[in-house]
Amino acid sequence: MVNKLKNWINWILYDELIDGKINAPMHLLGNHDYGDGQVITCYKPHSQSVSIKTPKGKTSIPLEKISEEGFYGAYFPKKKFKGNEYRLITEYYDGTSVETADPYAFEGLFTDFDAYLFAEGKNYDVYNKMGAHPMEINGVKGTYFSVWAPDARRVSVVGDFNMWDGQLNPMQIHPASGVYELFIPDVLPGAIYKFQILTRYGDIL
Numbered sequence: 001m002v003n004k005l006k007n008w009i010n011w012i013l014y015d016e017l018i019d020g021k022i023n024a025p026m027h028l029l030g031n032h033d034y035g036d037g038q039v040i041t042c043y044k045p046h047s048q049s050v051s052i053k054t055p056k057g058k059t060s061i062p063l064e065k066i067s068e069e070g071f072y073g074a075y076f077p078k079k080k081f082k083g084n085e086y087r088l089i090t091e092y093y094d095g096t097s098v099e100t101a102d103p104y105a106f107e108g109l110f111t112d113f114d115a116y117l118f119a120e121g122k123n124y125d126v127y128n129k130m131g132a133h134p135m136e137i138n139g140v141k142g143t144y145f146s147v148w149a150p151d152a153r154r155v156s157v158v159g160d161f162n163m164w165d166g167q168l169n170p171m172q173i174h175p176a177s178g179v180y181e182l183f184i185p186d187v188l189p190g191a192i193y194k195f196q197i198l199t200r201y202g203d204i205l
Helices: 002-008 011-018 111-119
Strands: 029-035 037-043 047-053 058-062 064-067 073-077 087-092 097-101 132-139 142-150 152-157 172-174 177-185 193-199
Touching: 002 029, 002 037, 002 064, 002 073, 011 073, 111 177, 142 193, 152 177
Parallel strands: none
Antiparallel strands: 029 037, 037 073, 047 058, 047 087, 064 073, 087 097, 132 142, 142 177, 152 193, 172 177
């Protein structure tokens, strides 16, 4: 099973993730079909272990710790989890445990049509996508974040919900538009946030 998982991993993207330079984390993290089965991966720095809870919440399955940096994954020979219908349970060395939905299992909301209108300068409702928008997706409450940063190397959401750590929530680029987006579960109205931008010259803004 571990060999199957390691064969699936794109190690170039893995290096970008660890180096804090990834702009397409959903190509590496989250829930992915793999043949007749599936691969689920996550990145939880400074953690001791991560397990995945089944949709009904009755059992949890430990994920394999692929690297000490906090990259975890599992290969399932048969598709066991649909889309974002699972929870991640992260155990830390100080004994704390955090359970949350996987932000990288939710599909982006900025569509190709949005990108087309935006490029034409005719997306008059773009404010409905840009910025921060509390919402509920498939029964999961959280906030959808989106920002236009076409020349960025990487953009992350940082805030009081992730210790202002740009490594934890890198956003997914929409390649046709330069828009970065990410839905983060459990981030509710009143949370304080910023966008952290890594420029192509290596500066962090």
